[in-house]
Amino acid sequence: MVTVGDFGDATLPYGVFRAEGGSPRVGVAVGGLVLDVATVVGAPEEFVxxxxxxxxARGPHRWKEVRKALQERAASGVSPGQEGVHRIADVQMMLPVEVADFVDFFSGIEHATNAGRILRPGEEPLKPNYRYLPAGYHGRAGTVVVSGTDVVRPEGQIRHGEHVTVGPSARLDFELELGYVVGTPSTQGVPVPAEDFRDHVFGVVVLVDWSARDIQAWEYQPLGPFLAKSFATTISPWVVPLDALPWVDGPVQRPAVLDYLNTPEPRNPAVEIEVELNGVVISRVSAAGLYWSPAQQMAHMTRGGASLRTGDLYGTGTISSHDPSSAGSLLEISWGGERPFRLSGDETRTFLEDGDVVIVRASVPGEPDRSLVGGRRPIGDRYIGEARTVIRPAPSARWHPHPS
Known part of the structure; x- marks a missing residue:
């Protein structure tokens, strides 16, 4: 069983921390400790x-060089009181990257199918283009926040029958995702092929895409999400290098993808994700079965000529399954609000309420196995991070929920 918050020597994720009275510095997590990278590697221009x-921005050669140095330092033993070593519990963790651009994809075919059945009953749940390209939208980089930051209930236009009002969302939701952090930039006008994924993408974070379903339902046609998703995106404070993750084959893609989306297997990280709502684990799911891989997402994102920039962040889209116990959003767990689910005692939910505490955590299972997709076993053996949030009331007058 994973010890939450305790990173193993094989993970060595990077973050930005501030010790009491100090300035922000780059650190690497070892167990429940944070090691000041500058004390091991020097290079204050990079790490202080x-x-x-x-x-x-230095690229893969530098990433491997620094990781090797940190692995050697970790192997020699790290303990509190040593130079540059702090307890994670004693420091403030900060947003790990200055986010350049943010893109969110729609790469979980189970979520896309579930959402289609809920929102367009009687129609084909998947749009014709779904199996041809990894669909996505450009979000707001300026509202990406680090774990521990409260999320304020958003307001926007909401349709009630024939009437449209403006007010707080009554159908606030989360979506379980992973986010990929770009290191090496590319040239505008030059597409980046899928096989160059590891030359540009540094690592992965836990990502929560917050969604106001009632605002989204009114505004998303014809141009997609806007106010319903722009108010906040939460990521974990630790960026786990791609080399620290086991990778597995993704599902068979039919029809065969176009040439620029071809990528060598394995395609997806074997990462398990769970969400805890007010102390109750309500879903566990694996990222191993995502239909579109992060390499394919990167290739499609740049196909039109858009460049990659250092600090770019792009999300997988909701990681889900057809089993409610492994669904990646409340939209699916409550089936659009029609099926309230029990938390504890007499407490039920369909969507999030003010004061709710949401924790999304991820780990690597001990033995990566495709049979884990949609599994309900306890969260795996190697912790890789979490995103924790409290839902706060909308800034307007007291919230009066609209009928679901």
């Missing part, structure tokens, strides 16, 4: 700063 961007 408030973000990882300068280090990330």
């Amino acid at each position: 700063r408030p973000d990882l961007n300068r280090f990330l």
